[in-house]
Amino acid sequence: MSLHLQRRARAVDALASTGIDFLVAGRQDHINYITGAHQLWTAGARPFGPVCTLNVATEEIFLLSTWDEGVPEDIDLDHLHGITWSGAVIYQRLAATPDIAAAQRVGIDAWSPGMAGLLSAVAPNAEIVPADDILLETRRTKLPSEVDAIRAACAVAAAAAAAALAHPGSDAQRLAAGVEAMALAGSSTPAAEPQAEGNIVDFSCIRSHYEGGLGRTANGAPPDARPHAALIAACVPGATGHDLRQAAPDGDWLVRGLGMGFEPPVINSRYGAHETLEANMVVSVSATTAAEYARDTVLVTESTPEILSPEEP
């Protein structure tokens, strides 16, 4: 089964188990997870709007796209909604979704007063509930093909970091060299904002829906002595946020989920003490000490953690 259908099956199971009969999604990462569609990347979070509607029982999907380019074959042209600029058209389409008028529980992945009113009109008997947590919970553990995609994205980010570290110029010139190298290596879309400041670089990208990234200090310590080395070693199944705090160095640090971009859990000195790591989660592990900054992308395995980002640079 293709990767996006495996992902969709997981999402559908999770939504069904909470009694949600329709999902109305506006966040591109959730939409990518469920549909596998390749859509034009834009920077920044959009306002909430209905981009993808999923009937949880039948798995019928309606997707906002004027063309079938980039859309997997399992979503037919007659299930694509063309780009619209009209609130009335948005309402008519939602209202025309088969069975939505009888929905009891509609999940959404963000909320605005206007969209809440619109959904209440098309599904008058439904409870409108946040479902972002259900989708993100599903996304925490990765399928093997997802790990491969993350590893490939890490290699692209590493090419950018290497170019920035090697460039002799100003911070701005090193950033320019980094994003140029990243595009040549396979991604013109950053995950986080690229960084080149003094002797520190941090690059990340989205490549084929998945994030990869790493951060380095020029002429830094060997891998075993980097500031996040003990944190990485602590990323094992069953480790709690509290355990990670014990392993963290003095200074800023963050362990957070990574997959189709930034994902939970978020574990730092303030949040996530109750979180527990599991095998097949992928996390970004970063730490800053007085001497050095380092970040890597790490797969939690049944045994020792596997670092998916290249050791060099």
Place this chain on the structure above:
Amino acid sequence: MSKPPTGIAAELELDVGRLRRERYAKLQAQMAADGLDALVLLHGPHVAYATDCLPIAADATHVSANRPVAVVLADQSQPCLLGGDSDGLDVDPYPAVWSDIDEGAADLGAQLDAILGRIAHGGRVGIDLMTGAMRRVGVLSAADITDAANTMAAVKLHKTVDELACIHQAQVRTSAAMATVQEALVPGVRRSELAAVFLRRLREEGIDANMIDVIFQPMARRMADGPRTTTGHLAFPTWSGDPVYAEGDLIWVDAGSDYHGYASDFGRTWVVGRPPTPAEQRCFERWLAVMDASYEAIVPGATFAEVCAAATAADAAHQPHGERPWMPHFYLVHGVGIESAEMPFLGTDNGPDFDAANILEPGMVLVLEPAIWDDGTGGYRSEEIVAITDDGWIPLGGGHPYDPFEVPT
């Protein structure tokens, strides 16, 4: 008129202090008109409008993970900014919040309660967005919540002189980067190589916010050979992939980047490795005629419909089925500002009544993007930006050439 508009706006200079003061005053006046006690803003461009804390050009998941939040209270002299970089801004700074996770949303709720005081209990609060986590932990559950969308749309519609300066700067710099990219467009080059040149050059031009994955889309010469569409018309702009360009490929180019939070919108048509054929050149000349007619019709007080009618009439002789010279899923004109596409929209699926009911007003910014198609030949599409003045319009941006097409003398 058939030359790229140029020059006049080069005198626009950004005064950041004035930009902030004028926007904040407009926001306060609009809140009073809308009867709002407070605005709570999470959408990045809205936060930038209220505080000048600029959006970060990163993936949506990163931007939303710990996004800054702006709070504007009626009659307060400056806004509150939760998180973000408040250095040098005229704001009351508050700690960062992680509004996408339940623990962070609870912190956000507590901060909002402290800032809003009694307004949190029954006050009229406009908000543009809530995350799932904010809904789960009950942020602002005792306030009288309304959508901030209308308030923000009203203040954005007419630009101040400094907003025009930002759009102009964004356009000039994007255009400069694209001049280098066009030199790199030779047979055998890949899309990723052009993107690499563009992203490097943008940063060399002082722009670190590329807002859309840059589009160099090779167009099938016949619509039937392109992707299928819901409109039965063209598919553009699709996702990028990494095509290799061959001599004679027809490339539609589209890019957008931010300068001080304001978007550019660059559009051109290029041909790879050879001059345009006479048939391709004729498409360009039809496009120029549509632009000339549109420029002529753009005056304050004109309805959107009048501009659409003028543009349509200019190409009517080539349209046996009465089609309009722009892509049906888009528009003849869209606005640009803190969003890459915002009001005014002319010629959309909002329909003729909408276009007849709305008029052009000074301070509006228009991106004209007609598209000409001659099935079998291909087509021509470019974009130009103008700002409506008290008695006409001025161009924004730098008069980027239409090469390799030739403007008739």
